[in-house]
Amino acid sequence: MSQALSTCGLSSGYGPLQILWDIDFVAKSAETLVLLGSNGAGKTTFLKTLVGLIRPLSGEITCLEKRVETWSADRRIRMGISYMSELGVVPSLSIAENLALGGYFQPNAARKTQLNAMYDRFPDLAARKRTLAGSLSGGQRKMLGIAKALMSKPAILLLDEPSAGLSPLYVTQMIELLRGLKEESVTMIIAEQNTKFLELADRVSVMENGRLSFQGNVEDLTQDDTLRHAYFGIH
Amino acid sequence: MTIRFSTRSRRIATALTLSASLSMVGMSALPAAAVKTPNQLVIGTLYASSGSFATSSISSYDGLKFWAATVDRQGGVYVKALHKKVKIVIKAYNDQSSATTAATLYNQLITMDKVNVLVSDFGSVLTSVAVPIAQEHHQLLFDVTGTGASFFTKSNPYLVLTSLPTSAIWPNSLADYLVKQKTKRVAVLYDTNDFDQSQYNTLVSRLKAAHITPVYTGGVPTSTTNYAIIDHAIAASNPQAVVEFGYPNNDIAFLQSLNANGVHFPKVFTIFPGQQLQLMQQNVGVSGLANTLTYPTPPLLQYNRVNFGMPLSAFEKQFPSVEHHPVDFLTVAGYNAGLIIQKTLETSPTLTQLGMRHAVNSFSGTLNTIDGQFKIDSTGAQIGERLPVGQLIKRGNGLAVKFLQH
Amino acid sequence: MVAYTILSGLLFGLYFSLMAIGLNLIFGVMRMVNLAHGDFIMLGAFAAFFAYTLWNMNPLVTMLVVFFLFIILGGALYYLVVPRLLRAHDPEMLSLILFFGLSQIIQALAVIAFGNNQRSIDYTALGSGTVYLFGQGFEESWVVVASVSLLAIILVSIYLYVTKLGVATRAVMSHREEAASAGISVHRVSAYAMGIGLALAAIAGVFSPFMIGSIDPTMGTDLTTTSFAIIIIGSLGNPIGTIVGGMIYGLSLMYMESYQPSWSSLVPYLLLFIILLLKPSGLLGRRMRNA
């Protein structure tokens, strides 16, 4: 399996404030990788650095066999990365406009096809095209966020806490939805605190205090005492 | 008691004193503290190159400069106190139409430059701050056009108004004219500033004395630039004559809006076509000004019995080539201020400020310049000039004035 | 008189909306407080003046030229100062000061270049007739300007609500970060917004000699505050709210000028103050108050 996305010695942060130290990370093509970490561990900063919203302080990012750390976000998105932030949508735009924004770099015809595909996939959204994203419920908003992220037909999808603020029922739905995507062989990097998502994972990485403390299989993780203690509460 | 400073605080203190004295020295270095040799006399004044008074201020400043250039070409002014001719040097600062800045600069002229003669900037606002400062420093202030009535008090001998009567007496002729014409329905619009309001008060009280009650009166802010709505409000009162007291910008905007919105009044009076015809013509156009009533002043008004300085015809010929500025009333006023100063220096046996003030008293009433008779009352206010009423008449491509009431 | 007041209030309301809409666009997109807004209006006014006096150019033509010139100028200005400003601790506050400095520079250069004199354009340049609306006669130029203003506002709405770039612009207004996450180049969108914002100010300037009166290099300061009053009455950051602000401002100003002229200068500030205190986000806006 080839590498979809990898970093080497990546350090990043906001201005003078360094958040990430020396990250070596690999996500292979078509694999689903869950990035576990508590609040403030640096997951969001890591995803933002990958997609190009934050310039790294040092280190390399390789994406689909190209060195991209100096590229702007839109160039990376055009080439096939897509990112769903924790908020996921632009609140004061309608559903239709949010989706249009997701497919911003697609040619008009392709965007239309993709839009219809999304409405087919999410009939709830199709029924309320003109509704403002800000007035949707948390679960619907996440659906829209994923639909928006898929509008650019990404090869790699970065998801920042898809379960945040969702009720357990919606979390299950979300996992099912992502499982569907997994079957379509989209490479996914899911940053999460909720260990339920591990059932999707081909591999798992753990981030603590701005460093990767673990990378490997789910089984290895559950055998690691300290990590098991931290994430599963099992003694 | 001794205070011991730490090294650092001492350093800071030194830096502070240094920067302070540097900035202040910077100020003093520049004006070079008016070199006063017996061979020249320094006249200090202010002008405004920007802001709301700039247009008028530059005109009157150019008039004063023209006077200085003229006398200097003839070897200077004869100063009686020195028994010889002395060249005139003008020391001028830019107050940018700010009264606060002007206060500092008047102070600079008096205390640092120690000018021999102090001349104020144009208009009441920029003159107002000079009056107390001049009085405090016992410096005679030659006020060119600051006609605010409150400046002139018996207790202050350090003030002389060189042109224009105080604004409160300007509308006398206008009131006479309206009464004589039996104009029963008069509308009066004025801007709420000293200059215009005092005229409004005079006009209305004179009209009322003749049993004419204005059918419309209104005060608008001096910053008003759009008179369309007000025109309609005035039109609703159906007046025979409309009087608008404003500053030049107000008169321009008022006349423009009359032309533009098709409201027509039988008679319209505004102040500034008579003082700054060129400016008005540029902005309102000849046809827009035709038939307007105004107070004609030089150069529209020619005084014949000139016994001091240039008559109008010579001034009109020479001024534009020296100052590259068209002749308007304020250039005449600036020139006239120079003439009054010249006469003062020629008359006064001493160069003390009060001595000069006495000299002014001595020739008050005898001097006839391009700007008419120079006569002041005991407070220093001008009473010699009286503004007539005239009407602008289209003649060829330009405008001429027809005198209606003296 | 009442009908005349209301109708002229509406005509001026449209013009005032045009005057302020650019300021709101810029604030909405990049949270920059453009205190030099009025000075760009002044530049537009002088462009109209010189184009008319030198080449007898119709102000409507000048408007088109000025529009494109200022889009370029605005874009350039954006890249020159804004990205740097955005990196600072408190960009919104600093922008207020920066644009104040810019306003001083523009005024100073304008005084040096154009002189201090008040100028005005022959009022017939936009039509000399009288137009009758509901039995009331209005200057033709007012009606022309109001119509052009309306057209310009409609075009701005189409831009914002129909075009792709417009959707991106609104995304940036609504949520910068989220727009960037979708790969929108925030800088590019903002540079356009700055360009269009200044261009709208400048075309409002082209018409100012017909609506506001004579022009001079320092006229901008008052126009900036007036524009602020209008967009805050409408709602800051919502360009379409500007229309509501413009109308309310136009009507109240004309009402005061007709019936209480000496208090008319107080109108914009009073409206601004009341709205700020009662509903800081403007009549149409949401959330803007400090905790």
Next chain:
Amino acid sequence: MRNKLKAGSVLLVTLLLFAVGTHIYSNENMWFQGMVYLALAQGINILYGFTGYLPFGYVGFFGTGAYAASLYMTDFHTQPIVAILGGGATALIVGLLLSPLLRLSGAYFSIGSLAASQMIYYTVSNPALQAVTNGPYGMNLEAFYNPTASYAVMLVILALTLFTTAYLRYSRTGLALRATREDAVSAAMAGIPVVRMRIMAWLLSALIAGLVGGTFAWHISVFYPNTVFDLNVSIFAIVFTLFGGGASLLGPIIGMFVLYGLYNWIGISAPQYFQLIYGVLIVMLVLFLPNGIMSLFRKKGYDVP
């Protein structure tokens, strides 16, 4: 202790300079206005430097103080010093009435305070109120004119203002204020009464402007509404503070001396370029030194008073 000594020496040197200044350079008015701007800049400093609220309409308090003090003198024949205290008190009351403005944030507050000052201006200068304020026709205090006494009073007010800033710079109150500026929520969590502190800073700065305005009116003695409500007064004070750097005692002092010095220097020698140079200076400052000159020293580790 060293802090107090440093602040004390800065205070002393500044006041001494103004006390003897007229003997060095006899344009007394220049020194007087230097004091006016310095006191106003410190007033802005108290509000902006310590709380982050930038009052564009600060001149409203200055004008209020000027008018109130003048009216006490002319209408009630009060002693000038009492009238000036009255002017300060009136500005304080106006500040209290306007305190709801503090609910606004950032630019909204600045513009709101600007609107408030313009409202006061257009009300005071309205011809309809001629009987009360003499409308647009200004005030005349010639009967009270006394440049020497007003200079001395101004010096005292300046001393009090500088002392207050120095106190805020080193006291716990000042620290609390600065904390609210950096992060109001955390400050509130730490038990600081955020709203009350802000209102206190606001009122203090209003009081200072009112006292300064009253003294200015007495000193200049003849003025029109647009002289004491001139927006440039706010602008100058703000720029002086920003240039030096807020939340310090020395910042506005340096700002005033350098910039007001420059103002007079350019104003006298090359006035046509004055506005241009000032504008360029402001733009450069914001872009390259947004925290003022003092931040340069702070970066190097000096503790600037």
